Amino acid sequence: MKKKFLAILAKCEAVVVCRASPSQKGQVVDMIKESEPDAVTLAIGDGANDVNMIQKAHVGIGIFGKEGY
DSSP: HHHHHHHHHHTOOOOOOOOOHHHHHHHHHHHHHHHOOTTTEEEEEESSGGHHHHHSSSEEOOOOTTTTO
16 A cells, blocks of 8 residues: 555645544655655644644645634
């Protein structure tokens, strides 16, 4: 299943990961970095559940706002 997932990701210019656990979001970044060494990863998140993904990406952006208001 991982090979099929990576084959789909390789055809995408951008990937949006939602409704996934923090570790799953980080795993997607790791898989892309391992399978496409020349690719530069960017992760943008707005909550604590995005920290793992943001830290693993080449470029990580955390958005601060009034979540829930």
